[in-house]
Every structure is written in structure tokens, then in C-alpha cells.
Amino acid sequence: xxxxxxxxxxxxTNAAVCQFSASAKVNSRATIIDPITIxxxxxxxxxxxxxxxxxxRVILSPxxxxxxxxxxxxxxxxxxxxxxxxxxxxxxxxxxxxxxxSFTLYHQEDPNQVLTIDEFTVSPESGEIMDVLKIxxxxxxxxxxxxxxxxxxxxxxxxxxxx
Amino acid sequence: MKKIxxxxxxxxxxTAFGQATATESAxxxxxIVKPIGITNTGSSxxxxxxxxxxxxxxxxxxxxxxAAPVRNLTGLDVIGTxxxxxxxxxxxxxxxxxxxxxxxxELSGPGxxxxxxxxxxxxxxxxxxxxxxxxxxxxxxxxxxTEGTYSGIITVTVEYE
Numbered sequence: 001x002x003x004x005x006x007x008x009x010x011x012x013t014n015a016a017v018c019q020f021s022a023s024a025k026v027n028s029r030a031t032i033i034d035p036i037t038i039x040x041x042x043x044x045x046x047x048x049x050x051x052x053x054x055x056x057r058v059i060l061s062p063x064x065x066x067x068x069x070x071x072x073x074x075x076x077x078x079x080x081x082x083x084x085x086x087x088x089x090x091x092x093x094x095x096x097x098x099x100x101x102s103f104t105l106y107h108q109e110d111p112n113q114v115l116t117i118d119e120f121t122v123s124p125e126s127g128e129i130m131d132v133l134k135i136x137x138x139x140x141x142x143x144x145x146x147x148x149x150x151x152x153x154x155x156x157x158x159x160x161x162x163x
Numbered sequence: 164m165k166k167i168x169x170x171x172x173x174x175x176x177x178t179a180f181g182q183a184t185a186t187e188s189a190x191x192x193x194x195i196v197k198p199i200g201i202t203n204t205g206s207s208x209x210x211x212x213x214x215x216x217x218x219x220x221x222x223x224x225x226x227x228x229x230a231a232p233v234r235n236l237t238g239l240d241v242i243g244t245x246x247x248x249x250x251x252x253x254x255x256x257x258x259x260x261x262x263x264x265x266x267x268x269e270l271s272g273p274g275x276x277x278x279x280x281x282x283x284x285x286x287x288x289x290x291x292x293x294x295x296x297x298x299x300x301x302x303x304x305x306x307x308x309t310e311g312t313y314s315g316i317i318t319v320t321v322e323y324e
């Protein structure tokens with residue numbers, strides 16, 4: 001009888017000290033980021049270029065400098081020379097830039113006459129949450145390229161993507 | 164006095180006719196059940212990573228409950244590859260049912276709170292003793308959610324049934 005009572009007592013005391021439930025906590029987090037945006041602020045402009053009897057090209061750097069090969073540029077009458085500019089809002093997150101392979105400009109009065117821009121280059125001026133992209137390129141002229149104003153209102157695309 | 168005398172007589176006679184000794188055996192059993200416990204192993208955290216704000220409608224990001232979780236996206240995008248599920252070690256006696264409770268919660272930050280529905284790799288009730296519990300979850304991100312870091316606490320409770 002004593003043993004029985006002891007067992008009953010043991011069961012009662014054991015139940016009293018046994019951990020019936022337990023909890024644990026863990027942190028959870030998420031970082032919310034605004035979508036990346038790009039807004040053009042300046043169009044790409046090679047300025048005035050003097051055509052020649054042979055093909056040539058003009059390289060416009062992102063810093064605005066021009067170098068001509070096979071054709072001439074006038075320092076006296078450069079025209080409006082400007083690398084393209086676009087503002088990228090990135091929130092201090094890394095991103096990639098995709099430039100077009102080439103872009104065609106059409107003579108304003110004769111669309112059969114074209115100029116091709118290729119070898120685009122870009123130089124970002126970095127900020128904490130946004131950058132200013134300056135974009136240059138190479139303008140290719142045929143021999144005896146007809147004079148005139150060449151443009152393409154369709155514009156060329158510069159794509160930015162978060163990495 | 165007569166009543167008292169009668170009671171004493173009855174007791175004495177009862178003793179006189181009772182057995183001198185008696186033995187009765189009873190079987191005593193005890194099943195020892197170890198205390199149930201749960202701990203967050205290491206410094207694991209349920210991390211949804213970097214989520215880009217959805218535009219036009221809310222979206223969600225889901226982290227599966229696994230050692231090597233998968234991140235599923237609905238109506239939004241993310242950047243980077245950093246994300247993780249939370250890991251817990253449950254200690255319990257085998258063959259004893261215990262229930263696992265993980266209430267819904269939310270992540271708080273600079274904008275509106277974002278609801279978080281936890282996901283577990285284990286059933287709501289288990290009897291398999293010691294186990295590893297992975298906790299993932301589905302986080303709803305509102306259209307136009309304010310940029311910033313959001314955090315919250317997930318509480319996991321295990322209890323014998």
C-alpha cells in the first residue's frame with residue numbers, strides 16, 4: 001500500500017514539474033525597395049559635322065568631348081553638342097545598364113538618307129540614391145553624306161535593371 | 164450513554180470478526196515523458212530579402228519551409244539572392260501527440276504593416292518526438308508600400324495534447 005501511495009505521489013509530483021508546453025521566438029524581416037526608374041533629361045546631340053569624300057565617324061564621349069575620324073568638326077561652329085543624360089533612381093542598390101546596339105537617324109527632308117549611331121558608351125555620375133547617366137556614342141557618316149538635319153523622334157532606349 | 168455503549172460494541176465486535184491481516188496488490192505504472200521544448204537553432208531568421216514595391220496591385224513573396232527554401236513571387240519582383248527560412252529544434256517524447264502553433268503576424272516598418280502568414284514543414288499535430296521545424300511564410304506587400312526595412316517576431320509554441 002505504501003508503494004502504491006508512493007507511485008501515486010510520484011506521478012503527481014512528476015506531472016507537476018514536467019514542462020507541458022514551450023515557446024520560441026524568431027525575427028522576420030523584409031526590405032522594401034522602390035522600383036528603379038530612369039528619366040531622360042538631355043537628348044544626345046553630335047552637333048555640327050562636316051562631311052567628306054570618304055566615310056568617317058565622330059566619337060562623342062560621355063563627358064561631351066568630340067573626336068573626328070575622316071570627317072571634320074568645327075571648333076568655331078560646333079553647334080549644340082551634348083551627351084545624353086538620364087537620371088536613375090536606384091535607392092543605393094546596384095543595377096545594370098543596357099544600351100542599344102545601334103540607332104538610326106533620318107534626314108529631316110529625305111528619309112532615305114540615314115546616319116547610324118553605334119558603340120554607345122555610358123558614364124554614371126554616382127549619387128547615394130540616384131545617378132546621372134551621361135551617354136555618348138559613335139556617329140558614322142557615309143562618303144559624301146548629304147548635308148542636313150538628321151534625327152529620329154522615336155528615340156533610343158536605355159534600360160536599367162536591379163541586379 | 165446507551166448510544167455510546169452500542170457504538171463501542173459494534174466496533175469491538177467488528178474487530179472481533181474481521182480478518183487479522185489482509186494483502187492486496189496493485190500494479191503501479193508510470194510513463195515518463197520528457198519535457199517538451201523548442202529552441203531557435205543558431206541565429207536563423209525568416210528573411211524575405213529585398214522586395215521591389217509592386218505597382219498597380221498588391222503582391223506577395225513566399226519563402227518555403229525547408230532547409231534550402233525557395234522564394235516564390237506573385238505580382239512583384241525581388242533583387243538579390245539573400246533570403247532564408249527560420250529553423251527550430253523541437254525536443255519531445257516520441258509517441259506523444261503535441262501540437263505546433265504559429266500565429267499569423269505582421270512586419271512593421273516605415274509604412275503600413277504587412278501581413279505575414281507562416282508556413283511550417285510539420286503538421287499541426289505530431290507525435291514524432293524530436294524534430295527540426297522549418298518556418299517559412301507568405302508576406303503580402305501592398306501596392307505602393309513605403310520603402311524601408313520591416314521587421315516582426317514570429318512565436319512558435321509546442322504543447323503536449
